[in-house]
Structure formats: C-alpha cells, structure tokens
Amino acid sequence: MFSALTRSFKNERSWGSIQSNLIAGLSVGVIALPLSMALAIAIGVPPQHGLYTAIVAGIVTSLTGGSKVNISGPTAAFVVVLLPIVHTYGLGGLLVSGFMAGIILILMGSTKLGRLIEIVPYPVTVGFTAGIGVVIATLQIKDFLGLQLDSLEGHYLHKLGQIGQALPSVHWQEALIGGITLAVLIVWPKLKSKIPGHLVALFVGAISAWVLSQVSTGFSIETVGTRFHYVIDGQMGFGIPPILPAFNWPWHLPAADGKPIGISFDLVHELLSAAFTIAVLGALESLLCAVVADGMSGKKHNPNDELIGQGIGNMVAPLFGGIPATAAIARTTANVKAGGSSPLASVVHGLFILVSILSLAPLLAYIPMASMAALLLMVAWNMSEARHFIRIVRVAPRDDIITLLTCFALTVLFDMTIAVAVGMCLAIMFFVRKSVRTAEAKPLLFEHDHTENITKEISIYDINGPLFFGSAQKALNNLMYITPEVKVVILDMTEVSMIDMSAIVAMESIAKNLSDHQVGLIINNLQPRMILKLRRVGIRTKEGKVAFSRQIDDAVEKAKRMLVHSNS
Known part of the structure; x- marks a missing residue:
C-alpha cells in the first residue's frame, strides 16, 4: 500500500x-x-x-x-x-x-x-x-x-x-x-x-x-x-x-x-x-x-x-x-x-x-x-x-x-x-485440448556411437510436453503394453515441463506394471523438483528395478547393467 x-x-x-x-x-x-x-x-x-x-x-x-x-x-x-x-x-x-x-x-x-x-x-x-x-x-x-419511453426493462x-x-x-x-x-x-x-x-x-x-x-x-x-x-x-x-x-x-x-x-x-x-x-x-x-x-x-x-x-x-x-x-x-x-x-x-x-x-453547477x-x-x-x-x-x-x-x-x-x-x-x-x-495433443510418448531410435548396439531387450521412449490430468494418461498409455522381449524401459523426460498428481499416479502404475513383469525402469533427465515428487510416492532408486540418469548415454549403460543383473 x-x-x-x-x-x-x-x-x-x-x-x-x-x-x-x-x-x-x-x-x-x-x-x-x-x-x-x-x-x-x-x-x-x-x-x-x-x-x-x-x-x-x-x-x-x-x-x-x-x-x-x-x-x-x-x-x-x-x-x-x-x-x-x-x-x-x-x-x-x-x-x-x-x-x-x-x-x-x-x-x-x-x-x-x-x-x-x-x-x-x-x-x-x-x-x-x-x-x-x-x-x-x-x-x-x-x-x-x-x-417516449419510461424505462428500458428486461x-x-x-x-x-x-x-x-x-x-x-x-x-x-x-x-x-x-x-x-x-x-x-x-x-x-x-x-x-x-x-x-x-x-x-x-x-x-x-x-x-x-x-x-x-x-x-x-x-x-x-x-x-x-x-x-x-x-x-x-x-x-x-x-x-x-x-x-x-x-x-x-x-x-x-x-x-x-x-x-x-x-x-x-x-x-x-x-x-x-x-x-x-x-x-x-x-x-x-x-x-x-x-x-x-x-x-x-x-x-x-x-x-x-x-x-x-x-x-x-x-x-x-x-x-x-x-x-x-x-x-x-x-x-x-x-x-x-x-x-x-x-x-x-x-x-x-x-x-x-x-x-x-462554481459551474448552474451552467452544467x-x-x-x-x-x-x-x-x-x-x-x-x-x-x-x-x-x-x-x-x-x-x-x-x-x-x-x-x-x-x-x-x-x-x-x-x-x-x-x-x-x-x-x-x-x-x-x-481449449488449452487442455492443445496440451493433450502435444503430450506423447514415442519410441526413440538413436544413431550414436554409444547406443548403436542397443538390443531388443532395451526400449527407449521420448516423453514430450506437460504431464497433467488431461495429457498424462494419453502420453503414458503406450507404456502399459510392451513386447515380451523388452527387459528394460528408458523414459527420456527431458522435454517434460510439469507433472501433476494425475501424472504421478500414472507413473506409479507404470512402475508397478513394469516391476510385476520383471522389467526395469530408467527415468532420464527429469527435473529434480519432479524427481522429488516421484520419490514421495515411492518411485525411487531400486537395484535392478528403478534408476535415474542425467544423460541418455548414462541411461543406456545403466540399462545394460540391469540386463546383466536380471540374467544373473
């Protein structure tokens, strides 16, 4: 004031x-x-x-x-x-x-x-x-x-x-x-x-x-x-x-x-x-x-x-x-x-x-x-x-x-x-509809020295856009259905700008579904404040099951170690 x-x-x-x-x-x-x-x-x-x-x-x-x-x-x-x-x-x-x-x-x-x-x-x-x-x-x-109108009503x-x-x-x-x-x-x-x-x-x-x-x-x-x-x-x-x-x-x-x-x-x-x-x-x-x-x-x-x-x-x-x-x-x-x-x-x-x-009232x-x-x-x-x-x-x-x-x-x-x-x-x-359309999870193919030898047992998905009540289920829906030969899933979340409770619940379901099928999960380059939200609901690092990474190359290396761990 x-x-x-x-x-x-x-x-x-x-x-x-x-x-x-x-x-x-x-x-x-x-x-x-x-x-x-x-x-x-x-x-x-x-x-x-x-x-x-x-x-x-x-x-x-x-x-x-x-x-x-x-x-x-x-x-x-x-x-x-x-x-x-x-x-x-x-x-x-x-x-x-x-x-x-x-x-x-x-x-x-x-x-x-x-x-x-x-x-x-x-x-x-x-x-x-x-x-x-x-x-x-x-x-x-x-x-x-x-x-000649007394008033305008209605x-x-x-x-x-x-x-x-x-x-x-x-x-x-x-x-x-x-x-x-x-x-x-x-x-x-x-x-x-x-x-x-x-x-x-x-x-x-x-x-x-x-x-x-x-x-x-x-x-x-x-x-x-x-x-x-x-x-x-x-x-x-x-x-x-x-x-x-x-x-x-x-x-x-x-x-x-x-x-x-x-x-x-x-x-x-x-x-x-x-x-x-x-x-x-x-x-x-x-x-x-x-x-x-x-x-x-x-x-x-x-x-x-x-x-x-x-x-x-x-x-x-x-x-x-x-x-x-x-x-x-x-x-x-x-x-x-x-x-x-x-x-x-x-x-x-x-x-x-x-x-x-x-002074001017009479004139007005x-x-x-x-x-x-x-x-x-x-x-x-x-x-x-x-x-x-x-x-x-x-x-x-x-x-x-x-x-x-x-x-x-x-x-x-x-x-x-x-x-x-x-x-x-x-x-x-209209904003929600646009956001839902932009949010998606699609398989990611790499042409890179460190990733060219990725086997069919590792599947990488690129997650784009904000994940909230309107878009989370659509973007993450594909992850509920993976082929039997896949043993590790990498989620590249570099372009995820926000995540709300609906998306957290969806991520929790995905993590549980992958775990039930003995499939490892690696979350790559998610912002720290969003990682904290996932950890609060129990999605945290677990040997051979869940891991976090900052670079896609690091995620691939961790996936290979998970494969070794699961085969041993």
Whole structure:
C-alpha cells in the first residue's frame, strides 16, 4: 500500500515534475467532468454521484494504490453491471455493493492476486468489453432520439423490442441536438486540437439548443437541469447541487422504494454476488489500465498495491455518495500524454472537479440529455474496440474466435459475469485440448556411437510436453503394453515441463506394471523438483528395478547393467 506515493516522493520532487503533473491533472479534470456525469446518468443515478466518485475515489486511490499514473473514477465498463443494481436496490443498494466490493478488492490485493490480469486471455477481454460497448450504445438510443419511453426493462432483446416500438415517437429536436453533438465528437479529433473533443461537443450542443430555443418558440429539449432536482434547506434546485460531497452511511440512502435501505445479513447476502462482480471487473480494468500505462510511461506499477488502493477508494467513495470506481484507460492515457507522472495529477484532477461543482453547477444544468447520450455513444464505440474485434475474427486461431464470439454474445444477451466465466472455461478447455495433443510418448531410435548396439531387450521412449490430468494418461498409455522381449524401459523426460498428481499416479502404475513383469525402469533427465515428487510416492532408486540418469548415454549403460543383473 502507498507504494506509488512513496516512489513519487523519491523521484518526482523537482519543480518541473510538479508543474507537469499540475497541468496533466487539470487536463484530465476537464475530460473527467462531463464523462463522470454521463456515466452516472447511464446507470440511473443523479449526475453528481459520478462527480463525487471522480473526486473521492480519484484522490484516495491514487494516494494508496500501486500505480503512479492511473486515474480512477466511474467507467463505462461498470454500466451494464450497476444498472440492474440501481433498478432493484436503488442508490442505497448500489453504494452498499460498492463498499462491499472495496472490501473484496483489499482481500484480493492482500492475498497477492494482483497478477490476475495475466491469466485472462485477450479474446475474453475484447469479447466482454465489445459486448459492454454494444449494450451501452443501445441504452443511449432513448435519450439520443428523445423516445417516449419510461424505462428500458428486461433482457437485451426485450429492450430492443421496446426501442423498436417507440421509434415512431422520435423527438426531432432531441435527435437534432444529439446529431450535432455526435458530429462534433467525430470530426473534432481530426483537427488535432489540444482541447478535448467531448468538451467542445457538449458546449456546441448546449449553445445550439439555447439558440434554437430563442429563435423558435416550439423548440424544447430535456437537459440535466430539467431531469434532475435537489433540495437544500427546503429549497428546490435544478441540475447538480453546488455543495461539497457530504458524509453519509450508504445504508441510510434510499432503496428502490425511496425508503432507507438499511443494513442486514439478508441484504449483504443478496448483494454479495453483485459486489463480487464489481470487484472482479474493477480489478481487471484497473490492472489492465496499469499495464497500458506502464507501456506508455516506462514506469512499473505494483499490482497488489493497486488492488488494495482500488479497494480503499471503493470503500471511502460510498461514504460520500460515490458509485463504484476503477481505473479508466482513456483518462489514464490522457494523463500520461499530458505529462502526468505521479499521484499528484490524479489529486489535481479530483480537486478541479470539486471546484467545478462549486462554481459551474448552474451552467452544467444546461447540458442537453441528447448531448450526454451522444457522448456515451462515442464512449461505447471506443470501448467496443471494433478494429481489434474484426482483426481477431480475421486472423486468430479458431479456438480464439469461438471464445471471442461467445463472450461477446453472452455479454450482450445475458451479463458480463456469465460471459467471463464461460469464456475462461472455454479458454481452459481449449488449452487442455492443445496440451493433450502435444503430450506423447514415442519410441526413440538413436544413431550414436554409444547406443548403436542397443538390443531388443532395451526400449527407449521420448516423453514430450506437460504431464497433467488431461495429457498424462494419453502420453503414458503406450507404456502399459510392451513386447515380451523388452527387459528394460528408458523414459527420456527431458522435454517434460510439469507433472501433476494425475501424472504421478500414472507413473506409479507404470512402475508397478513394469516391476510385476520383471522389467526395469530408467527415468532420464527429469527435473529434480519432479524427481522429488516421484520419490514421495515411492518411485525411487531400486537395484535392478528403478534408476535415474542425467544423460541418455548414462541411461543406456545403466540399462545394460540391469540386463546383466536380471540374467544373473
């Protein structure tokens, strides 16, 4: 814990470094401000909760985590996971889930699971992220076109049906502002400007809506201010409350029925699955983000400390109204490109958003909801990684394509948890099948000065590949059936990289079978750690029956001595 902060104190204390991180923090803050609002709206909570997340989780995680440049906050990957929680348990249930996920993340980091990202195959990652992108884009059609829909309920295909039925209710004013915003989002990056495109797009969308409302009396659209309200000291306000995030226990906040959700064992039990999903997804995205940042910045993160930092951030954020957070790849990339090299940049990013809430809240209320939907459509497109997806389909091996498409389809049609679980199982099954195919035991013929006079009484087998539960029986099966004239079997295990209990049991059966038939066994060039495993189950050196060797020539000489011993 605190490893990133400690390293930064040692290496990032010059004024030039401090200045670079101040500028980077401000740059990322400008990017994170509208994104945090949009992502909170996407999961069904007021936009200020996304801002509170960027402030609290962004600062706490950077100070306690293991990456010097990660920027944490609400992310698009969480939308499909958090939206059902909000519908079922309300804001209170969401924050309790986030708090529980923080505890799980700390446990993951404390038990050294920081290398988790390394075991997740690339097709699984691309499959579920592309699926999440499709779901997010689908959910934005309602606000983008101004459809007359109270809410989108049910599974994905049912939601598509609801959208299709509501298409005749398209509100042309909303669609126009959404289209203008999306056009700016697409065109602006081509101008190579340093000003963030989404900031310009939202500004153009808001100005366009205001101008059109002034010149046309019938022009009206929904904005952040018209959809969201708050009450302070008995006075109702519109949009985002211009106040600091306040401490409040998550279980005191409302459930889906509007009453405080409370805390109980039954509630914790119901939310445990959701909390675990949030924790796993948060861990994967944060560690993947840290790996990407390492490649860009040339720095090295501590994966276990990063998980602990993410856990602490997710425990503290709900106490101030923050939703679940993780490291955001887009914001982290922008941070590195802007010169960010220490947690100071993330702290400045959080403080910038805090100041913006206090000073710009009235202006933020004028942002059109259609513009927010357009922003999220662009986020979904970038998240889908369409180019990588198509490239995998075109050039990857068949097994990887099957894994990719399965994860994608399950994420869209069901949910990410099922998709990742099935994807990992598929990847493991395909790996086992490949390993089983590569593992084999075949007779070995030599053309060597010391082995050319080997008689038919000595049989040599070359064992290849890892020997585990899937491959051991196949590889060693031939050794159970040897011709009667064979008196000594040599197993050349130079290319055996691992051996598990299933293989040990198979080796034990082979040794016993050979012994029962008065056939000697010589195991050649097996790694010492594997020899130790065999010795623990009783396969050890026995005069005239079992021997170990390091070179094949030595194995042949020992085999000849065994023949002499057996014939005497």
